[in-house]
Every structure is written in C-alpha cells, then in structure tokens.
Amino acid sequence: MGFPKQVRLVDVAPRDGLQNEPDAIATDTKLELIDRLANAGLRHIEAASFVSPKWVPQMADHREVMTRLQRRPGVTYSALTPNLKGLENALECGVDEVAVFGAASEAFSKKNINCTIAESLERFTPVLERAQQAGIRVRGYVSCVLGCPYEGEIAPARVAEVSKALFDMGCFEVSLGDTIGTGTPLKAKRMLEAVARDIPMDRLAAHFHDTYGQALANLYAVLEEGVAVIDSSVAGLGGCPYAKGAAGNVASEDVAYLLNGLGIEHGIDLDTLAATGDWITRTIGRPNRSKAGVALAAN
Numbered sequence: 361m362g363f364p365k366q367v368r369l370v371d372v373a374p375r376d377g378l379q380n381e382p383d384a385i386a387t388d389t390k391l392e393l394i395d396r397l398a399n400a401g402l403r404h405i406e407a408a409s410f411v412s413p414k415w416v417p418q419m420a421d422h423r424e425v426m427t428r429l430q431r432r433p434g435v436t437y438s439a440l441t442p443n444l445k446g447l448e449n450a451l452e453c454g455v456d457e458v459a460v461f462g463a464a465s466e467a468f469s470k471k472n473i474n475c476t477i478a479e480s481l482e483r484f485t486p487v488l489e490r491a492q493q494a495g496i497r498v499r500g501y502v503s504c505v506l507g508c509p510y511e512g513e514i515a516p517a518r519v520a521e522v523s524k525a526l527f528d529m530g531c532f533e534v535s536l537g538d539t540i541g542t543g544t545p546l547k548a549k550r551m552l553e554a555v556a557r558d559i560p561m562d563r564l565a566a567h568f569h570d571t572y573g574q575a576l577a578n579l580y581a582v583l584e585e586g587v588a589v590i591d592s593s594v595a596g597l598g599g600c601p602y603a604k605g606a607a608g609n610v611a612s613e614d615v616a617y618l619l620n621g622l623g624i625e626h627g628i629d630l631d632t633l634a635a636t637g638d639w640i641t642r643t644i645g646r647p648n649r650s651k652a653g654v655a656l657a658a659n
C-alpha cells in the first residue's frame with residue numbers, strides 16, 4: 361500500500377504514560393501536561409481513564425482532569441471507559457471520545473479487566489450502544505497483539521478475531537497494542553496483514569511499547585503498509601500495571617522525528633514537544649526515554 365501522506369498522532373502520555381506511576385501525581389501537573397501537548401500541536405490526547413481507582417489509583421482523579429482541562433478548539437480529549445459505569449462518569453465530565461479495551465490473550469484480559477475475552481465483548485456492547493446514543497465515538501484497543509506477558513506468543517488470527525469483533529460492534533478505530541514491546545517488524549507486518557483482511561487500513565492504529573527498543577522499527581514496518589494513526593507518549597513515559605517490566609510507549613518526539621524524515625505530515629511542533637518531554641520528566645522525576653527529545657533539549 362505504501363506510506364501514508366499524513367499521520368494522526370494520539371498522545372497517550374496523560375493516561376498510559378502516567379497510569380503506572382506509584383506516587384500520586386498532582387492533578388495540576390496532569391492538566392499542564394495535557395495543555396502543553398495541545399500547544400505542541402497534538403490534536404488527539406488521551407487525557408484520563410475512568411477505571412476503578414482500586415485497580416489503577418493514579419487515574420482516580422479522572423473526573424477532575426476531564427472537567428478542568430482547558431479545552432482548545434479542534435482537540436479531541438479522550439478517555440478509557442471499561443464499562444457502562446466508566447462511560448456514564450466520562451459523559452458527565454464532557455468527554456469527547458472514549459475507548460474500550462480488550463485483549464487478544466485470555467490471561468491478560470483476566471488480569472487487566474477481570475473477565476474473559478468473550479465477557480469483555482459482552483460488557484462493551486452496552487457501552488457502544490450508550491456512546492452512540494450520546495453521539496460519542498468509541499475506539500477499541502486490543503492488547504497483546506505481538507505477545508503476552510502470561511501466554512507468550514499470540515497468533516495473528518486471534519488478534520484479527522478480537523479486532524473484528526470490536527470493529528463489528530461499532531468501534532470507529534481499532535488500536536493494536538504491543539503491550540510488552542516484544543514485537544519485531546516482520547511479526548508486526550504479519551499481524552497487521554491478518555487484521556487488515558477484515559478492517560480497512562484507515563481504521564487501524566499502531567500502539568507500540570518500546571521495551572526491547574523495537575517500537576520505531578515496528579512503526580516503520582506498519583507505516584509502509586499504510587497505517588496512518590500512531591499512539592505515542594511524550595518522553596516515552598509509561599508502562600502497564602498488568603505487564604511487569606513493560607516499558608513506555610514509543611516516544612512522541614521520536615515518532616515526529618521519524619515522520620519528518622519520511623516527509624509525512626503530522627502537524628506537531630517538534631521543539632515544543634521536546635520541551636514538554638523535558639518538562640514532564642523533570643517534574644515527575646523520570647528519565648526522558650526519547651532520544652530525539654534528549655538531543656533537542658541539549659541544543
């Protein structure tokens with residue numbers, strides 16, 4: 361299919377990047393991060409997660425984040441909603457878009473959302489119906505598309521099956537998560553080929569973690585196939601609470617730098633984004649995992 365002309369970046373740092381932080385991060389810091397990302401040109405920001413605070417304490421201030429964030433025109437502020445309760449709360453807070461999250465691994469599904477894959481799909485059905493009523497788009501995540509921390513290898517056919525189920529129930533886009541970052545480019549391409557048999561390429565997103573340093577190479581491989589939506593996290597922040605040792609998402613700065621080199625439009629101001637990565641890592645005391653970000657901040 362060939363490289364897309366334009367890529368939409370979804371910065372997931374305020375949610376995926378911070379959800380695993382053990383110490384409470386001030387709501388004001390989260391709000392400033394969201395606004396700095398918007399100021400850098402991000403038009404899709406995953407701002408919060410309406411999950412149980414017992415499961416993910418760092419996201420317990422989801423209401424405050426979603427209601428207090430400074431809305432900029434043209435920016436979509438989204439949130440995770442695992443069930444109807446999460447969706448209703450998110451709607452009350454004026455969320456623009458929500459996401460349900462399933463997995464291609466039974467074991468991961470049980471650890472992450474406490475139910476089987478089949479039960480999760482049943483649980484998502486009313487979420488999609490209610491969101492549709494409210495005029496809100498729903499994204500579908502599939503975790504463990506290139507490997508599972510509990511089951512190891514995951515067959516591309518399994519990923520395709522769960523992705524199709526989410527797409528068929530009305531998810532406007534399916535984001536393919538390499539949760540533990542064990543994928544490599546050929547594997548990523550094969551998985552994508554299987555999924556793209558049932559879902560148009562322009563409805564697929566790549567959500568790759570960088571645990572083994574393969575995320576950019578994997579992205580290059582799927583960009584070459586035409587994927588035009590990429591999830592990333594400024595400064596490569598993050599990890600998954602239910603995948604021990606998993607590193608953060610691919611860094612947004614590194615993706616923007618790669619896209620610049622490929623001549624693919626993305627609408628981000630790289631210097632402003634790098635300054636945001638520098639600021640948030642200093643503020644929360646985490647290393648900056650973006651190579652481009654560190655290089656630019658040193659200039």
Ligand SMILES: CC(C)(COP(=O)([O-])OP(=O)([O-])OC[C@H]1O[C@@H](n2cnc3c(N)ncnc32)[C@H](O)[C@@H]1OP(=O)([O-])[O-])[C@@H](O)C(=O)NCCC(=O)NCCSC(=O)C[C@@](C)(O)CC(=O)[O-]
Pocket residue numbers: 376379409410411412413414415416440442443445446447461472473474501502503504537538539567600601
């Ligand atoms: C799904 C549940 C809630 C099931 O958890 P459960 O314990 O089976 O749910 P439940 O319905 O039995 O409820 C238990 C308690 O949670 C409350 N509750 C129930 N729902 C909500 C809600 N929405 N918001 C707030 N509270 C809620 C509910 O009210 C009740 O409270 P209690 O009566 O005990 O006081 C739980 O497992 C959960 O919250 N899991 C979230 C896990 C999570 O956030 N994981 C990280 C995000 S996924 C990810 O990072 C992967 C991704 C997306 O990035 C892609 C990739 O990289 O692979």
